[in-house]
Amino acid sequence: MTDYKAITDVLIKKGKVRGKPVAISLFKDSIPEGYEPIQDTPCAIVRYAMDEGQKVYFDADHHDCLVGLHHSSIVPGKKEIVNGEYLSKTSTFFSFEGAARLKAGAYILPPGMVTAIGAAPLDEVPAGVTVDWVVVVANPHNANTISNCRAVQEGISPDAEIGSSLCGALFATPWHVQNVVYTTGDFGGRMHNRIKQDQVFVVIPTQFLDYLPMILNDMRVDVKATRKMTKPPHSSFWQKEGLGEDSKEQVPAGDEQAGTSELTFTMEWDDEAKELMKKVPEGIAEMAVNNSEEFAREKGYKKVSKKSIDELMESLGMNMDDML
Numbered sequence: 060m061t062d063y064k065a066i067t068d069v070l071i072k073k074g075k076v077r078g079k080p081v082a083i084s085l086f087k088d089s090i091p092e093g094y095e096p097i098q099d100t101p102c103a104i105v106r107y108a109m110d111e112g113q114k115v116y117f118d119a120d121h122h123d124c125l126v127g128l129h130h131s132s133i134v135p136g137k138k139e140i141v142n143g144e145y146l147s148k149t150s151t152f153f154s155f156e157g158a159a160r161l162k163a164g165a166y167i168l169p170p171g172m173v174t175a176i177g178a179a180p181l182d183e184v185p186a187g188v189t190v191d192w193v194v195v196v197a198n199p200h201n202a203n204t205i206s207n208c209r210a211v212q213e214g215i216s217p218d219a220e221i222g223s224s225l226c227g228a229l230f231a232t233p234w235h236v237q238n239v240v241y242t243t244g245d246f247g248g249r250m251h252n253r254i255k256q257d258q259v260f261v262v263i264p265t266q267f268l269d270y271l272p273m274i275l276n277d278m279r280v281d282v283k284a285t286r287k288m289t290k291p292p293h294s295s296f297w298q299k300e301g302l303g304e305d306s307k308e309q310v311p312a313g314d315e316q317a318g319t320s321e322l323t324f325t326m327e328w329d330d331e332a333k334e335l336m337k338k339v340p341e342g343i344a345e346m347a348v349n350n351s352e353e354f355a356r357e358k359g360y361k362k363v364s365k366k367s368i369d370e371l372m373e374s375l376g377m378n379m380d381d382m383l
Contacts, residue, residue, distance in 0.1 A: 061268050063190070067182040073275035074205050075376070076195040077258065078109035079180035083229065085168075085191050086175040090116055093185045094177045099251070101127025102226045102244075104178035105194050105260075106252040114183070118175035127226035132170040165223055166231040176230055192233045192264045198257050200376035204278070206241040206261045208270040217241045217261075224248065225260070233262050257376070282343050326352045327362035335365060 063082070070080045081104075084091075094116045097107060100123050107113040119133050126145070129136030139145045143158030179185070181193055197205060206217040217239040220228045225248025232240050240262040244254065254260075263271070290296040322336065322344055332351070339347045354371040355363045 061265065063184060063268075064182045066193070066268050066271055067180070069272050069275050070181075070195055070205070074195065074197060074271070075201045076197045076205075078196070079112060079182065081105050081108040081194040082179050082181045082184045082188075082190040083192050083194055083262075084177045084179070084184075084188055085173045085234075086116065086118075086177055087173055090118070090175055091177070091185055091188050094179070096121035098123055100124040100226075100247070101131065101176070102229055102248045103251045104176070105196075105229065108178040108180050109194075109196065110253075112180050112183070114177065114179040114185070116175045116177035124226075126224055127230065130165065130167050130224060130227040131173060131176055131230045132168040133173060133175070135170070136167075161223060165227045166235045167227070168231045168234060190265050192262050193268060194229060194260060194262050196252070196254065196258050196260055198376035199259055202241065202259045202261050204274060205263070205271065206239050208263065208274050209239050209267045211274055212270050225252075228260065228262060233264050237264060237266075239263050239267060322348050324348065324352070324363075326355060329362060329364045331365040332363045332368055335368060 067080050070076045090096075094114045097104060097115045097117055098121060099107075099117075101117045102124075104115050104117060107115045117127065117133075119128065122128055125134070125137055126140055128134045129140050137145075139148070141162060143153070143155070143160075143162040146161070147153040147155045147158035177188075178194075179188075181190070184190055195202075195205060210216050215238060218232065218236045218241070220232060220240065220242040222243060222245055225242065225244035228240055228242040228244065229248075232242075240260075242260045242262070243249070244252070244260055248254075286296050328336075336344060336348060336351075351363050351368050351371060354374075355367045358367065358370070360367050
């Protein structure tokens with residue numbers, strides 16, 4: 060049985076998600092005890108659970124947007140929503156055909172399947188409540204890792220929705236595709252969830268949650284072995300490694316340790332930054348040095364420091380301590 064508290068912990072500490080991972084539950088009959096209704100847009104249940112730690116739901120009587128009710132098929136969609144006129148007739152950029160085709164291709168749940176949809180912090184889901192899928196918000200770097208939790212185990216890439224209604228991706232797409240969903244959300248969905256410019260959504264069906272610790276807790280790559288398998292004979296990699304012609308053929312990955320080849324510094328580095336570079340795998344150390352120096356120059360720093368490297372990693376949505 061999946062440990063929701065452990066999954067919450069790894070998503071927060073390793074996946075760097077915003078707030079709490081959100082458990083989405085399709086309520087087919089009654090509303091479980093502990094969930095409160097909202098008079099807000101259906102997609103906003105993510106924010107209530109993620110940022111405020113609330114257990115909330117929407118249904119036919121508690122909501123403030125008919126688009127979400129259409130995608131969850133709790134009430135029949137209005138003509139203007141189903142054919143996309145609410146987009147094409149109210150904007151200067153949507154054509155009728157574009158909006159109609161977009162809405163016609165969007166997923167909705169089977170009519171009558173659910174009476175309400177609820178959201179709760181994943182580690183606080185009441186006993187007996189089924190979690191259908193989990194929604195997280197993260198920057199693209201971390202979202203990419205999270206969304207590929209199934210791909211690295213089964214070879215099944217995540218589904219992606221770019222710019223379509225967020226309520227469809229949150230409440231219907233995962234049921235139809237039975238897969239991880241990566242989505243930017245539409246303007247309204249992002250606004251109602253107060254999503255920053257560098258944040259996106261990932262939806263993970265419950266059956267794939269146990270893949271998350273496998274990718275987030277142990278992300279290691281033998282860079283040197285990878286390069287031996289992928290670099291062509293004319294690559295400067297072979298000269299730098301001092302390997303002979305025979306080594307340019309297929310080379311098996313092994314447990315060899317990275318060497319201590321000299322790095323070329325074109326800027327001044329403080330001792331702490333240099334010590335940090337010693338911990339970087341040899342195969343990517345040169346790239347790390349170049350990127351660190353380029354970032355320091357862009358920032359107008361006279362030398363590379365641990366602080367400037369941390370700033371670089373933060374700008375990439377990464378953490379050097381976690382990587383090492």
